[in-house]
Amino acid sequence: MDKYESVLRLLLDAVQANLTSAEAHDDPSEIAVGVSNRHLHLSLTDMNILFGEGYQITKMKDLSQPGQYACKETVTICGPNGAIEKVRILGPTRSKTQVEILKGDCYKLGVAAPPRLSGDLQGTPGVTLVGPKGSVHLSEGVVVAQRHIHMTPADAQRLDVHDGQMVSIQVYGSRGGIYSNVAVRANEASALECHIDTEEANAMNVGSSSKIKIIK
DSSP, X not given: OHHHXXXXXXXXXXXXXHHHHHXXXXXXXXXXXXXXXXXXXXXXXXXXXXXXXXXXXXEEEEOSSTTOEEEEEEEEEEOSXXXXXXEEEEEEEESSOEEEEOHHHHHHXXXXXXXXOTTOOTTOOOOEEEOSSOEEEOSXXXXXXXXXXXXXXXXXXXXXXXXXXXXXXXXXXXXXXXXXXXXXXXXXXXXXXXXXXXXXXXHTTOOTTOEEEEOO
């Protein structure tokens, strides 16, 4: 019995050593990456038009940023040149509807959406949204999401950056490289994560386990 206990102890010691080694190699300057596809945020007024008065959107899953979630509901986006169906709604509702598309979507829809941070909508193009109960024409609100990093003020201090700063990031991997013009978004409501869209992720083979590092 002592022989088996000795073997078991050796195995446990080996597992603990591996865990300690992995923790020792964790780099606190590396940041997880979140990849986002086209989506939209609706105002309550527009939601009532698209889905009917008093409609309650259905949460499908929570997202990485506190309080934000993907909804079961989708809409169709219509531009001068074409349409894109089944575009996911993200909750909760906002004061103003915002549509975030990919650069390639601009050609299909026929709109010239600029890269912007969330909420910076002045001077952006509009589209028509079609839901099961009605449609909404937006005079503005369509953007290509500016790549950015969410973090708390404590994270910003640790990483030696500040809210609103534009930095460059190193993407690791077989097709890795450097992305510049990455905005720092530091506030207490954030969780540390770098956000890029699917086109940017595909270009550098970024997946759910990928990490980036700020190189300024």
